[in-house]
Amino acid sequence: MVDACICTIGDEILIGQIIDTNSAFISKRLNESGIRVTQKLSVGDDYSQISKTLKSISQEFKVVVITGGLGPTKDDITKKVLEDFSGSSGSVMNQQQFQIIKDIFSFRGVAISELNTRQAMVPDKCTVIPNFKGTAPGMLFKLENGHLLFSLPGVPYEMEAMMDDVIEHIIDNFKPANIYHRTIATYGIPESTLSERIEKWENSLPKEIKLAYLPNPATGIKLRLSSYSGDKNFVINTIDKYVKELKEILPEDIIYGEGETSLEKEVVSILKKQSLTLSVAESCTGGKISSILVSIPGVSSFFKGGFVTYSNSSKINHLGVDPLVLENYGAVSKECSIMMATGCKNRFNTDVALSITGIAGPEGATQGKPVGTVWISVAIFNNVESHTIRFFGDRERNIIRFSSEALNFLRKMLIRHLKA
Amino acid sequence: MVDACICTIGDEILIGQIIDTNSAFISKRLNESGIRVTQKLSVGDDYSQISKTLKSISQEFKVVVITGGLGPTKDDITKKVLEDFSGSSGSVMNQQQFQIIKDIFSFRGVAISELNTRQAMVPDKCTVIPNFKGTAPGMLFKLENGHLLFSLPGVPYEMEAMMDDVIEHIIDNFKPANIYHRTIATYGIPESTLSERIEKWENSLPKEIKLAYLPNPATGIKLRLSSYSGDKNFVINTIDKYVKELKEILPEDIIYGEGETSLEKEVVSILKKQSLTLSVAESCTGGKISSILVSIPGVSSFFKGGFVTYSNSSKINHLGVDPLVLENYGAVSKECSIMMATGCKNRFNTDVALSITGIAGPEGATQGKPVGTVWISVAIFNNVESHTIRFFGDRERNIIRFSSEALNFLRKMLIRHLKA
Numbered sequence: 001m002v003d004a005c006i007c008t009i010g011d012e013i014l015i016g017q018i019i020d021t022n023s024a025f026i027s028k029r030l031n032e033s034g035i036r037v038t039q040k041l042s043v044g045d046d047y048s049q050i051s052k053t054l055k056s057i058s059q060e061f062k063v064v065v066i067t068g069g070l071g072p073t074k075d076d077i078t079k080k081v082l083e084d085f086s087g088s089s090g091s092v093m094n095q096q097q098f099q100i101i102k103d104i105f106s107f108r109g110v111a112i113s114e115l116n117t118r119q120a121m122v123p124d125k126c127t128v129i130p131n132f133k134g135t136a137p138g139m140l141f142k143l144e145n146g147h148l149l150f151s152l153p154g155v156p157y158e159m160e161a162m163m164d165d166v167i168e169h170i171i172d173n174f175k176p177a178n179i180y181h182r183t184i185a186t187y188g189i190p191e192s193t194l195s196e197r198i199e200k201w202e203n204s205l206p207k208e209i210k211l212a213y214l215p216n217p218a219t220g221i222k223l224r225l226s227s228y229s230g231d232k233n234f235v236i237n238t239i240d241k242y243v244k245e246l247k248e249i250l251p252e253d254i255i256y257g258e259g260e261t262s263l264e265k266e267v268v269s270i271l272k273k274q275s276l277t278l279s280v281a282e283s284c285t286g287g288k289i290s291s292i293l294v295s296i297p298g299v300s301s302f303f304k305g306g307f308v309t310y311s312n313s314s315k316i317n318h319l320g321v322d323p324l325v326l327e328n329y330g331a332v333s334k335e336c337s338i339m340m341a342t343g344c345k346n347r348f349n350t351d352v353a354l355s356i357t358g359i360a361g362p363e364g365a366t367q368g369k370p371v372g373t374v375w376i377s378v379a380i381f382n383n384v385e386s387h388t389i390r391f392f393g394d395r396e397r398n399i400i401r402f403s404s405e406a407l408n409f410l411r412k413m414l415i416r417h418l419k420a
Numbered sequence: 421m422v423d424a425c426i427c428t429i430g431d432e433i434l435i436g437q438i439i440d441t442n443s444a445f446i447s448k449r450l451n452e453s454g455i456r457v458t459q460k461l462s463v464g465d466d467y468s469q470i471s472k473t474l475k476s477i478s479q480e481f482k483v484v485v486i487t488g489g490l491g492p493t494k495d496d497i498t499k500k501v502l503e504d505f506s507g508s509s510g511s512v513m514n515q516q517q518f519q520i521i522k523d524i525f526s527f528r529g530v531a532i533s534e535l536n537t538r539q540a541m542v543p544d545k546c547t548v549i550p551n552f553k554g555t556a557p558g559m560l561f562k563l564e565n566g567h568l569l570f571s572l573p574g575v576p577y578e579m580e581a582m583m584d585d586v587i588e589h590i591i592d593n594f595k596p597a598n599i600y601h602r603t604i605a606t607y608g609i610p611e612s613t614l615s616e617r618i619e620k621w622e623n624s625l626p627k628e629i630k631l632a633y634l635p636n637p638a639t640g641i642k643l644r645l646s647s648y649s650g651d652k653n654f655v656i657n658t659i660d661k662y663v664k665e666l667k668e669i670l671p672e673d674i675i676y677g678e679g680e681t682s683l684e685k686e687v688v689s690i691l692k693k694q695s696l697t698l699s700v701a702e703s704c705t706g707g708k709i710s711s712i713l714v715s716i717p718g719v720s721s722f723f724k725g726g727f728v729t730y731s732n733s734s735k736i737n738h739l740g741v742d743p744l745v746l747e748n749y750g751a752v753s754k755e756c757s758i759m760m761a762t763g764c765k766n767r768f769n770t771d772v773a774l775s776i777t778g779i780a781g782p783e784g785a786t787q788g789k790p791v792g793t794v795w796i797s798v799a800i801f802n803n804v805e806s807h808t809i810r811f812f813g814d815r816e817r818n819i820i821r822f823s824s825e826a827l828n829f830l831r832k833m834l835i836r837h838l839k840a
Contacts, residue, residue, distance in 0.1 A: 010632075011630070011632055011646070012632060012634050012644075013444070013447075013460065014447055014456075014457045014458065014459075014460065015447055015448065015451045015457070015601070015646075016443070016444040016445060016446065016447030016448030016449070016450075016451060016457075017444075017448070017603075017634055017642070017644065018444065018634065018636065019439065019440075019441050019444045020439075020440065020443075020444070021439050023436070023440075023462075024433070024436040024437075024438065024439045024440070025436060026436065027433075027434055027435055027436030028435065028436030028437070029436075030436075031435045031436060036434075037434045037435065037436075038434065038463075038464065038469075039434075039461065039462070039463065040433070040434065040460075040461060040462040041459065041460060041461040041462075042443075042459070042460040042461075043458075043459065044458065045632070049458075071611060071633065071635075072611065072612045072615060073611060073612075073615045073633045074615075074622065074631070075630070075631060075632050075633060104812065107812060108810075108812065110610070113612055113613075113616060115612045115615060115616065116612050133812075133813070155635075157813060157814055157816075157817050181435070183437075190530070191491060191492060191493060192492045192493075192533055192535045192536050193533070195492060195493045195494075195535060196533060196535060202494060210431070210495070211494070211495060212430075212431050212432060212465070212495050213491065213493045213495060214432050214437055214438065215491075215575075216438065222437070224431075224432075224437065226431070226435075280707075280728070282707070284714075285711065285714070286707075286710050286711045286713065286714025286715075286719075286723075287700075287702070287706075287707025287708065287709070287710030287711040287714065287726060287728065288707065288711040288714070289707070290706050290707030290711075290728045290730075291705070291706045291707040291708040291710075291711050291819075293706065294704075294705070294706025294707065294708070294728075294730065294780075294819070295706075295815070295816065295819065297781070297782055297783065297815055298783065299706075299730070300730060300731065300784075303706075303730050304730060304731045304733070304734055305727065305728045305729045305730040305731055305734040305738070306707060306727075306728040306730075307725065307726075307727060307728070307738075308700070308707065308710045308714075308725045308726040308727070308728065309725045310710075310714065310719070310720060310723050310724060310725040310726075311720065311724045311725055313724070314724055314725040314768060317767070318725070318727075318738075318767070347737070347738070348734060360714075361717075362717055363717065363718065364720075390528075392524065392527060392528065392553075393553070393577060394577055395715070395717050396577075396715060397577050399711075399714070399715065
């Protein structure tokens with residue numbers, strides 16, 4: 001078993017000024033490659049604290065990945081700590097990284113400064129992992145006890161691009177164990193109900209196989225089956241068998257995919273496969289659903305656009321919602337959501353249109369319509385169907401859950417009407 | 421000095437399936453109250469690992485906050501560990517939490533199950549911190565060495581609502597030290613340039629005052645001045661003096677605010693103060709800018725809505741962009757962005773309209789317009805102004821930076837035209 005520790009460096013993490021997304025990304029990549037992360041920690045920008053921590057974790061773990069503290073400014077001290085820790089006799093200029101830095105600045109049309117040039121200097125005991133997306137190179141130190149210590153920049157998209165090299169170095173050095181996961185994505189069933197529904201199945205799992213519930217307001221509850229040891233084929237076959245059983249226990253429309261999927265990825269996949277065009281009319285979600293779809297590359301082939309009709313007048317003017325409907329039923333109503341969907345479909349001339357109108361809060365509740373109420377409609381071919389639900393949360397969470405609920409409803413409508 | 425350690429529990433964190441946002445939130449709240457977080461760590465859902473970690477950190481730190489592992493399902497074992505760790509003689513039903521659980525299920529119109537009821541059971545040695553947003557109560561254990569151990573649920577919005585109670589308990593028990601921070605928000609200046617510009621000032625800082633650079637694609641670079649000790653008034657006066665100097669060194673339009681602010685908050689504040697209405701026309705950002713604005717409560721008073729015109733035909737049909745402009749200059753051009761802004765302003769009948777059109781990538785680059793190119797226009801009263809920039813990043817990062825650049829340009833235009 002190759003076990004790893006991830007250590008993120010920076011006062012901004014300890015005081016909560018930034019959310020650490022790096023360690024999740026690194027964990028995922030290591031895990032996929034059979035390297036098990038058994039600890040994570042964060043320390044501040046403090047020479048002795050970093051130094052002490054490096055000493056202790058590089059003793060205990062075969063693989064240590066640290067991120068952060070490699071910027072050009074004075075508060076970034078990781079490189080200095082590493083120079084001393086690795087027993088380097090000084091710094092050397094890395095020509096490959098220096099060339100990358102020159103290229104980046106010439107692309108930006110900005111003159112290269114002394115501080116930028118210095119970014120290409122590295123302790124002489126390290127192997128450089130080039131950073132093609134930024135100025136700070138990654139570094140690998142092969143320690144005397146045979147362990148590997150990687151130092152990567154804290155900028156997520158720079159670090160992410162370097163992980164392939166990191167994994168390759170680890171695999172070259174160690175023979176990682178077999179880690180096998182399968183993750184089943186469900187949406188629309190509360191955690192406690194799901195747990196009761198699969199209780200018998202869960203109790204029948206052999207103890208080498210671990211089940212985890214991963215609830216998330218955007219992606220629903222994912223069920224992950226994992227094994228960290230054992231004969232590869234046996235483990236794979238066993239987990240696959242249990243996944244098959246699980247799929248028979250749960251209703252078909254609850255399970256929407258596997259692994260790293262999301263509701264939007266499923267929707268996009270169906271639309272692309274069927275060559276259907278889509279438009280979206282959003283009130284309470286204010287463009288969130290469109291932006292979720294647009295975050296996926298290549299959507300321009302089917303996504304024609306949308307309206308953010310945050311005011312009543314824009315619902316009337318841009319979507320053709322009847323003012324009487326607004327007066328009689330209110331903006332958060334089945335009737336309004338239907339007119340939004342059909343209006344959007346006509347005006348964008350798409351095969352399918354999704355509409356949503358609700359009360360995200362904290363203001364806006366009316367008699368019989370508390371915060372958290374939402375109406376969703378899907379116009380598809382010549383049909384319109386609607387759905388309502390009431391969530392219990394604050395504005396931010398309601399907007400996320402409204403968006404997911406709408407994407408899931410759209411997914412279900414697509415499946416139903418393509419079958420028919 | 422009251423120092424604290426945050427420990428998040430869950431295999432999903434170690435395998436990178438979720439991003440830990442809880443520890444950032446907790447850090448921030450503790451820090452604001454004078455409690456310094458000096459370590460963070462994450463461990464898996466494993467009885468002996470949790471138990472061993474709790475033993476070690478509750479010895480070292482006066483305050484320990486753990487989150488996660490309190491769900492109703494079998495993989496959630498934190499409560500069991502705590503029962504044993506605290507030397508409780510068993511579990512008792514907490515009536516207050518049980519009532520909350522009943523209320524939540526009645527609001528949802530769902531029957532309460534055995535699993536849900538069990539959520540109200542807690543080890544008899546704990547003080548309950550009620551969870552009004554969910555089923556799992558928080559728990560405080562007062563340890564024999566006088567240290568405090570808090571256990572909170574892992575669901576962010578539930579945990580967040582409980583932090584006031586946590587802070588109150590800590591302050592009741594300890595007299596926290598004086599921690600003072602000021603954070604200056606800048607946008608539009610690269611980190612290395614900023615660093616060179618303020619080098620002399622930075623070198624003149626007394627050593628009790630720490631400077632940190634906090635770069636973020638959405639909020640720009642924030643500069644944080646911190647002090648963790650010393651006489652309160654002296655520290656406050658000194659930091660305030662250096663902030664004043666900093667504001668004199670940097671160009672006025674680079675600094676956009678202080679502390680927890682963001683570009684969108686600044687834009688919203690100006691629009692509200694001046695009673696101006698806004699609409700937004702988005703191409704490459706696909707609704708992102710609208711959804712950023714809508715994430716702030718109470719925007720309906722000035723935000724009228726927007727168009728997501730992801731296709732050329734929708735730019736023509738919904739914004740009145742001249743087809744000849746698209747043919748001669750392309751969709752990513754100053755000309756197109758101007759027609760998008762003025763078209764949006766007219767159709768939504770607002771005082772101000774923002775438009776954006778660019779190439780987020782990975783596809784869509786053309787001769788002379790590489791991925792990362794963006795055009796932004798702001799129509800305000802009877803003026804239109806445009807701005808272009810080229811970023812260097814992947815799709816996700818480009819969409820974030822395009823959105824921030826647009827919000828910053830809108831902010832600058834508002835300030836300029838309101839002055840005039």
